[in-house]
Amino acid sequence: MNEISKYYRDPTHITEENWVEVFKISGTHKTLAAWIREKMYGIDVREALARLVEQMSSDLYDDRQIAIALDKLAKELQEKWDNDTQKIIDEWKNTIGGVTVDSELINARIDLHGIVYKTLKERLDDMQSKIENLDATESVFTLNHNQNCYPTLRVFYSTYGAAVVPSEEEPMGAGGSEVNYVHAEPIYHDLDSMTVKVPFKYKMVNPTIERISENQYLLVEDIRTLLVEIGSKGEANVETTMEFTSTLDYKNKVAKSDLENPNVAKWVHNTDLLSPDNSKYNELNQAYYNLLVNSSFVINSVVSKARAIALINFNLYEDFKRKFPSAISDGSLEQNVQKFRLIFKSANWGTYSKGSNGIENKSTMRIWNQTAWVVPRENKTDKLAKLQDYTVNPVYIDGRGMLNLIVYSEQNDGTVNSVLEISKPIVTYAVTVPFAPIK
Structure with missing residues (x-):
């Protein structure tokens, strides 16, 4: 008996129940299977087998393109979001792997305080907005304040009108919007100079700048204003200088x-x-x-x-x-x-x-x-x-x-x-x- 013929010695028919879940089979594949089972002539059976191979190749190609597109999207999300969005990125990767359930995506729209967002993007946009309001990354100006100390810093923001005026207590609106406190950060170079940094939302490119009181400087750009308060009035009423660059x-x-x-x-x-x-x-x-x-x-x-x-x-x-x-x-x-x-x-x-x-x-x-x-x-x-x-x-x-x-x-x-x-x-x-x- 030669090596090949030993594989064709089982005369029994296949009687076991078909374990394939029929509802998962596409119409094209059902047709090809019927042709293989039912066609009388060998040439038709071979053609059916050839088409089955081609269809499987086509399906694999489509699946690969989808996988490539999903992988590219995952990488873009990876670059765009970090830290606070890492969990969401991981869930998206799991979705690609087929292990994420609908409940996980629903949970991703709920924050720690139980607030439910309509879409995942809405929550991400809200997170980014809050980060940009808190993280002081943009330099407003560098000032030689000449107070021989590390003075306190307060910054206030408003829009329209004169917006802010000097006050013994808090800045008050002057025909503009309400005044908002800005989470600014002082960078102390020495006891007499510092750089003021504000969140990206409050960045100014070409503001006009005036000293409006002993320790307050008003920056105005279009309808936006920043009031920068450095130290206390008692120590600040001295000559000050500011490093300024313009393009x-x-x-x-x-x-x-x-x-x-x-x-x-x-x-x-x-x-x-x-x-x-x-x-x-x-x-x-x-x-x-x-x-x-x-x-x-x-x-x-x-x-x-x-x-x-x-x-x-x-x-x-x-x-x-x-x-x-x-x-x-x-x-x-x-x-x-x-x-x-x-x-x-x-x-x-x-x-x-x-x-x-x-x-x-x-x-x-x-x-x-x-x-x-x-x-x-x-x-x-x-x-x-x-x-x-x-x-x-x-x-x-x-x-x-x-x-x-x-x-x-x-x-x-x-x-x-x-x-x-x-x-x-x-x-x-x-x-x-x-x-x-x-x-």
């Missing part, structure tokens, strides 16, 4: 207007590098400003032997004055700009650019030092590249409080235009803001 660009710039954004950008075709106040410069129109911010602005010099030139004016003093309206306000523009230079700490500026003139690829950025364009920074490629520099010298702030940059291509040869492409100019400056004692 300027051309977002929200309206052509021919200084109200929304005080910075100005201009262009010219010229052989020489003109001073910032030269009347030959043309201010960008609104479409050009939009390109400067969202993509890039191109200057195509059709003038023979000329350069394509962009002038970038950042109004540091005006930006500072708007954020600290009472810090420097009792003199002429010239006097106030000089005071601003005295508190200036540093500036970091830059822009993306590239240039060509038919002979070479080259764009250059320089800064104005009151008499000449200095400190060249160059890009000699045909790709947009960032040109940038840094200074602690206030000499680059002109009599109007401006920091002036020029970006240009080389002169053309009279046959091919000089072209300059420029994108997203920006400057970040830092100052030490003085607050005089309250009289």
